[in-house]
Amino acid sequence: MHWMTTNARFKRVWAEAYRRVNEQFADVILTEATPMDLVWIHDYHLFLVPQMLRKKRDIKLVQAEAEKSGLVQLERPGHLPPELPHADADVRHVKRPEGLPSTPEDAESEAQPAAAHSTSETFEEPMSSHSPKAERHAFKSCTDRLTLLGEEEPPAEEDSAEKPGRDGYPNASTKKMRRSITQVEMASKLRIAFFLHTPFPGYEVLCVLPQCVDVVEGVLGADLVGFHTYNYLRHFRSCVIRLCGFTPDIDHVDHRGQRTHLGVFPIGANxxxxxxxxxxxxxxxxxxxxxxxxxxxxxxxxxxxxxxxxxxxxxxxxxxxxxxxxxxxxxxxxxxxxxxxxxxxxxxxxxxxxxxxxxxxxxxxxxxxxxxxxxxxxxxxxxxxxxxxxxxxxxxxxxxxxxxxxxxxxxxxxxxxxxxxxxxxxxxxxxxxxxxxxxxxxxxxxxxxxxxxxxxxxxxxxxxxxxxxxxxxxxxxxxxxxxxxxxxxxxxxxxxxxxxxxxxxxxxxxxxxxxxxxxxxxxxxxxxxxxxxxxxxxxxxxxxxxxxxxxDSAAWGRSMLAELENPLQGSRIARPERLAMQYLQDPAEIAARGAYFPGVAVGS
The missing domain is CATH 3.40.50.2000 (Glycogen Phosphorylase B;)
Incomplete structure (x- = not known):
C-alpha cells in the first residue's frame, strides 16, 4: 500500500491465509452484531471483511424477512416454486428503465421471454388459487436498486381494467403496493464503514497484486469508504473503473444494487x-x-x-x-x-x-x-x-x-x-x-x-x-x-x-x-x-x-459517523423509497418527483 512494488512478494498460501483471517473477523462480528448496528472497519488488514459481512449477514436476513413478509425467493429468475398452484400462469416482471446499467446476465435473461429483469435474486409473491392473475406481481431484489414502495393506489383510468399500464401492470386492478424489499433490507442490514489509514495506490501499482480485484470488491461491500485525501479517493475510483467495470460518480459507486459512498476524512491528532x-x-x-x-x-x-x-x-x-x-x-x-x-x-x-x-x-x-x-x-x-x-x-x-x-x-x-x-x-x-x-x-x-x-x-x-x-x-x-x-x-x-x-x-x-x-x-x-x-x-x-x-481525532470520528448516517435518510439512498413502478419509464415524471437513477436522463 506504500507503492514499494520492488519489495513486494506474493504467494498463494499468503493470500489464502489473509482471506481466512478476514473471514474469522467477519464471523466474530456476526456473532455480536444486531440489525442496524454500526460496524466500522479499519485499514488494509481487513479489506475483505465488508463484502464478507454483506454475503454472510445481509443476504440471509433479507431472504428470511422476505419470506416472513410474504415474499418468496425464486430459485432462479422466472421460476415459480413447485408448491405454488398454477405454476404455468403468466407472471409479469418489472421492466428495466431504458439506459439503466445492466450486467451480461441481465442481457441474457432479457433475451428469454420468461426471464425476469433482475441482476440477482427475484422475489415472487405467493398467491392463492383464487387470486386474479393481475395480482401476481414480481418484485425486484434489494440488489437491483428498483424495488417498489407505495401506499397509494396508482391512478385509475376508465375502462382500463383489461388494458395494461406502461409498466406492464393492469391499472384498474392494481392494489396497494406490497411491502418493498428495500424496506426489508433497511430494517435488517448492518451499516458498514471502512477507513483506510494508508495511501490507496493508483491502478498501475495495485494491479501488481494478484488479488487486486478481490481487494476492491471487498471494500465496496461497505456503505461508506473513507480516505485521508482526495488523491487516494481518486486512485480508488480509478481502480473501481478499471478492475471492476463499474462507473463511479464523484462521491459514490453504484454496483450490483448497492450504493457505496466515498468520502475524504483526514484523521486528526489526539x-x-x-x-x-x-x-x-x-x-x-x-x-x-x-x-x-x-x-x-x-x-x-x-x-x-x-x-x-x-x-x-x-x-x-x-x-x-x-x-x-x-x-x-x-x-x-x-x-x-x-x-x-x-x-x-x-x-x-x-x-x-x-x-x-x-x-x-x-x-x-x-x-x-x-x-x-x-x-x-x-x-x-x-x-x-x-x-x-x-x-x-x-x-x-x-x-x-x-x-x-x-x-x-x-x-x-x-x-x-x-x-x-x-x-x-x-x-x-x-x-x-x-x-x-x-x-x-x-x-x-x-x-x-x-x-x-x-x-x-x-x-x-x-x-x-x-x-x-x-x-x-x-x-x-x-x-x-x-x-x-x-x-x-x-x-x-x-x-x-x-x-x-x-x-x-x-x-x-x-x-x-x-x-x-x-x-x-x-x-x-x-x-x-x-x-x-x-x-x-x-x-x-x-x-x-x-x-x-x-x-482533532474526535472531530474526525464524528464526521465519518455522521456521513454514514446520511445514506439512511432517504434522499441519499440509491433505491428510491417512494416511487411507484408505473412512473419509472416516464423521465419527466421522475424528474418532477426528484428521483434519480444513474444512467437515466431525466432532464437538466
Missing part, C-alpha cells in the same frame, strides 16, 4: 492526550531539562518508525547536506559578510526553483516565502553578528522506533540508518557538539511532548504516508501559554497526506536532498532567527495549531 501529557509534572521536568541542555542551539526533531516508507536514508542524506553547507559558510569569510535577508531570499528562490510546476507544494512555498520576506523587510533593529543564528549549532534529535525487525527489508534499513548516523557524527562532531542524537526506542508521551514543545523545527519527510500524525502532534504541542515552549515550523514531504492540510508547512520533495536542506535552514530562520520579532515567529505556528485543534 490533541486531548497531548494536552493531558503537558499538564503532568514529568512533562515540566523534561521541558526544563531540554531547555537547559539545548541552550543556544537550534533543535530539529524527527520521530518515525524505522520503516522503509519513512525515507530515513534520504532524510539523513539531506541532514548531511545541510551540515556541509553550514560548515562551508562558517569557513567562507565572504559568506559571513553576506546580508542575512539576502541569503534567506536566495535559499527561498533556490527551493522554489527545485519545485517548479509542482502544484500545491509550489504554491504553498511561494506564499510562505512571500510572507517571510514581507516580515523580514519590516522595520526592525539589525542584530549583532554574534547573536545571529549559527547553523553549525543545530542538533537533530533522531527518534527511530524499531518496527518489524524480523523482516529482511527492515533489517537492511536499520543497518543503513545506523551506518549513516555514525558517519555524520564522525564527520561533524566536536568536543562540545554532536549533530545527531539518536534514540532507537519508543518515547513516552510526556517526554515526547516536551521534545515537541522545545524543538524549533520538525522534519517529516516520508517517501509516502497516508497522513503522518507526527507533524500534527508537533504543532498541537506548541501552546504559547506554557512557559519555555518555543514556536516551531514543519518541513513536510509533499507525499504525506498532512501536506494537503498544513498549508503553512514548508513542503518539499523528500527525494531532493538539496531542497530538504534548504527547507531546514528556512524553517530555523522562521522560528529561531533574530530577524523576526516574537509575535512574527509565532505567527505561522499558531495558524496551523488552530486548525489542528479544531480538527
Amino acid at each position: 490533541v486531548n492526550d497531548i494536552m493531558d501529557a503537558m499538564k503532568t509534572e514529568t512533562f515540566a521536568q523534561h521541558l526544563k531539562e531540554y531547555t537547559e541542555q539545548f541552550q543556544g542551539k537550534s533543535l530539529v526533531l524527527n520521530v518515525e518508525r524505522l520503516d522503509y516508507s519513512k525515507g530515513l536514508p534520504q532524510k539523513l542524506a539531506a541532514i548531511q547536506r545541510y551540515l556541509e553547507e553550514a560548515k562551508k559558510s562558517a569557513e567562507d569569510e565572504d559568506a559571513q559578510r553576506t546580508d542575512r535577508i539576502e541569503e534567506l531570499q536566495k535559499r527561498i528562490d533556490r527551493l522554489d526553483k527545485h519545485k517548479a510546476n509542482r502544484g500545491l507544494a509550489t504554491s504553498n512555498l511561494r506564499r510562505i516565502g512571500a510572507n517571510v520576506m514581507k516580515m523580514l523587510m519590516g522595520d526592525f533593529e539589525r542584530p549583532a553578528l554574534e547573536t545571529e543564528l549559527d547553523h553549525n549549532k543545530t542538533v537533530f534529535v533522531f527518534i527511530a522506533v524499531p518496527s518489524r525487525r524480523d523482516v529482511e527489508e527492515y533489517q537492511k534499513i536499520e543497518e543503513e540508518v545506523h551506518r549513516s548516523i555514525s558517519t555524520i557524527n564522525g564527520n561533524f562532531s566536536t568536543l562540545s557538539h554532536q549533530p545527531i542524537v539518536y534514540i532507537h526506542r519508543g518515547v513516552p508521551m510526556p517526554e515526547l511532548a516536551a521534545l515537541y514543545a522545545r524543538a524549533d523545527c520538525c522534519l517529516v519527510t516520508p517517501l509516502i504516508d497516508g497522513m503522518n500524525l507526527v507533524a500534527k502532534e508537533f504543532i498541537a504541542a506548541k501552546d504559547r501559554s506554557i512557559d519555555k515552549v518555543v514556536p516551531g515550523t514543519v518541513v513536510l514531504s509533499e507525499l504525506a497526506g498532512a501536506a494537503q492540510e498544513l498549508f503553512d508547512a514548508i513542503v518539499v520533495n523528500p527525494y531532493d536532498d538539496d531542497a530538504v536542506a534548504d527547507a531546514i535552514a528556512i524553517g530555523l530562520e522562521l522560528t529561531r532567527g533574530n530577524c523576526l520579532s516574537e509575535d512574527q515567529r509565532w505567527e505561522v505556528t499558531e495558524r496551523m495549531r488552530q486548525s489542528i485543534i479544531e480538527n
Whole structure:
C-alpha cells in the first residue's frame, strides 16, 4: 500500500491465509452484531471483511424477512416454486428503465421471454388459487436498486381494467403496493464503514497484486469508504473503473444494487492526550531539562518508525547536506559578510526553483516565502553578528522506533540508518557538539511532548504516508501559554497526506536532498532567527495549531459517523423509497418527483 512494488512478494498460501483471517473477523462480528448496528472497519488488514459481512449477514436476513413478509425467493429468475398452484400462469416482471446499467446476465435473461429483469435474486409473491392473475406481481431484489414502495393506489383510468399500464401492470386492478424489499433490507442490514489509514495506490501499482480485484470488491461491500485525501479517493475510483467495470460518480459507486459512498476524512491528532501529557509534572521536568541542555542551539526533531516508507536514508542524506553547507559558510569569510535577508531570499528562490510546476507544494512555498520576506523587510533593529543564528549549532534529535525487525527489508534499513548516523557524527562532531542524537526506542508521551514543545523545527519527510500524525502532534504541542515552549515550523514531504492540510508547512520533495536542506535552514530562520520579532515567529505556528485543534481525532470520528448516517435518510439512498413502478419509464415524471437513477436522463 506504500507503492514499494520492488519489495513486494506474493504467494498463494499468503493470500489464502489473509482471506481466512478476514473471514474469522467477519464471523466474530456476526456473532455480536444486531440489525442496524454500526460496524466500522479499519485499514488494509481487513479489506475483505465488508463484502464478507454483506454475503454472510445481509443476504440471509433479507431472504428470511422476505419470506416472513410474504415474499418468496425464486430459485432462479422466472421460476415459480413447485408448491405454488398454477405454476404455468403468466407472471409479469418489472421492466428495466431504458439506459439503466445492466450486467451480461441481465442481457441474457432479457433475451428469454420468461426471464425476469433482475441482476440477482427475484422475489415472487405467493398467491392463492383464487387470486386474479393481475395480482401476481414480481418484485425486484434489494440488489437491483428498483424495488417498489407505495401506499397509494396508482391512478385509475376508465375502462382500463383489461388494458395494461406502461409498466406492464393492469391499472384498474392494481392494489396497494406490497411491502418493498428495500424496506426489508433497511430494517435488517448492518451499516458498514471502512477507513483506510494508508495511501490507496493508483491502478498501475495495485494491479501488481494478484488479488487486486478481490481487494476492491471487498471494500465496496461497505456503505461508506473513507480516505485521508482526495488523491487516494481518486486512485480508488480509478481502480473501481478499471478492475471492476463499474462507473463511479464523484462521491459514490453504484454496483450490483448497492450504493457505496466515498468520502475524504483526514484523521486528526489526539490533541486531548497531548494536552493531558503537558499538564503532568514529568512533562515540566523534561521541558526544563531540554531547555537547559539545548541552550543556544537550534533543535530539529524527527520521530518515525524505522520503516522503509519513512525515507530515513534520504532524510539523513539531506541532514548531511545541510551540515556541509553550514560548515562551508562558517569557513567562507565572504559568506559571513553576506546580508542575512539576502541569503534567506536566495535559499527561498533556490527551493522554489527545485519545485517548479509542482502544484500545491509550489504554491504553498511561494506564499510562505512571500510572507517571510514581507516580515523580514519590516522595520526592525539589525542584530549583532554574534547573536545571529549559527547553523553549525543545530542538533537533530533522531527518534527511530524499531518496527518489524524480523523482516529482511527492515533489517537492511536499520543497518543503513545506523551506518549513516555514525558517519555524520564522525564527520561533524566536536568536543562540545554532536549533530545527531539518536534514540532507537519508543518515547513516552510526556517526554515526547516536551521534545515537541522545545524543538524549533520538525522534519517529516516520508517517501509516502497516508497522513503522518507526527507533524500534527508537533504543532498541537506548541501552546504559547506554557512557559519555555518555543514556536516551531514543519518541513513536510509533499507525499504525506498532512501536506494537503498544513498549508503553512514548508513542503518539499523528500527525494531532493538539496531542497530538504534548504527547507531546514528556512524553517530555523522562521522560528529561531533574530530577524523576526516574537509575535512574527509565532505567527505561522499558531495558524496551523488552530486548525489542528479544531480538527482533532474526535472531530474526525464524528464526521465519518455522521456521513454514514446520511445514506439512511432517504434522499441519499440509491433505491428510491417512494416511487411507484408505473412512473419509472416516464423521465419527466421522475424528474418532477426528484428521483434519480444513474444512467437515466431525466432532464437538466
